Amino acid sequence: MQASGQDAQRTSERPAFMELAQSFVRRAIAVCTTTVHGAVCWCGTVEPSEGRLYLHWARSGQGERRVIAVRINGTDHQLRDDPATPLLWILRDRLELRGTKFNCLSGQCGVCTVLVAGQPVRACVTPLSSVAGQDVLTIEGLASSDGHPLLRAWLAERVPQCGYCQPGQIMTALALLQRSPRPSDAEIDATMSGVLCRCGTYQRIRRAIHRAANAPGKGS
Numbered sequence: 227m228q229a230s231g232q233d234a235q236r237t238s239e240r241p242a243f244m245e246l247a248q249s250f251v252r253r254a255i256a257v258c259t260t261t262v263h264g265a266v267c268w269c270g271t272v273e274p275s276e277g278r279l280y281l282h283w284a285r286s287g288q289g290e291r292r293v294i295a296v297r298i299n300g301t302d303h304q305l306r307d308d309p310a311t312p313l314l315w316i317l318r319d320r321l322e323l324r325g326t327k328f329n330c331l332s333g334q335c336g337v338c339t340v341l342v343a344g345q346p347v348r349a350c351v352t353p354l355s356s357v358a359g360q361d362v363l364t365i366e367g368l369a370s371s372d373g374h375p376l377l378r379a380w381l382a383e384r385v386p387q388c389g390y391c392q393p394g395q396i397m398t399a400l401a402l403l404q405r406s407p408r409p410s411d412a413e414i415d416a417t418m419s420g421v422l423c424r425c426g427t428y429q430r431i432r433r434a435i436h437r438a439a440n441a442p443g444k445g446s
């Protein structure tokens with residue numbers, strides 16, 4: 227695999243003292259932000275669980291760093307980081323792919339779902355080491371395939387309300403359609419109820435999945 231230009235540059239430009247400084251700043255932010263934003267934002271319109279976010283973030287990336295090869299949305303990366311760092315932070319912080327959202331940071335809500343080798347995984351509890359040599363697909367990768375039937379169906383059924391959970395819903399629906407090209411209502415409900423939508427868009431999600439299942443090129 228070839229390192230992307232950006233990662234190669236970051237790897238060579240981050241000396242040890244910068245890592246130390248970064249670690250210090252992370253911990254300082256964690257303490258301050260947790261104090262101020264300790265309560266969960268329930269409306270879901272801003273980054274929720276901000277306090278937990280920073281604690282989670284501060285605790286990641288503290289171990290010995292290794293170079294790990296991974297392909298993300300069709301691009302090969304050589305990522306030098308703590309192998310225990312959750313994939314979520316690699317996507318959002320290192321690669322600036324912020325379409326993948328977060329909420330519980332404990333594998334419960336499904337909002338951070340991405341596909342690894344075609345399987346849905348929760349990026350907040352998936353260590354970087356476990357995706358070494360794998361293909362990762364995020365909502366950005368799906369959106370780059372022009373007019374994907376699932377995205378068209380989502381728009382046609384006007385699924386999103388606040389929109390926060392929708393990347394996780396769409397990636398979960400994609401995996402469902404790849405596994406079961408014409409899913410029943412029961413299959414859809416069983417799968418999609420695992421991804422928390424505070425706005426209650428499940429009826430529209432179900433219609434959108436049926437629409438995508440009947441469209442040409444579905445689930446590809």
Ligand code: FES
Nearest residue numbers: 329331333336350
């Ligand atoms: S943020 Fe809830 S499962 Fe990852």
Ligand code: FES
Nearest residue numbers: 389391423424425
């Ligand atoms: S949480 Fe608002 S659309 Fe799902």
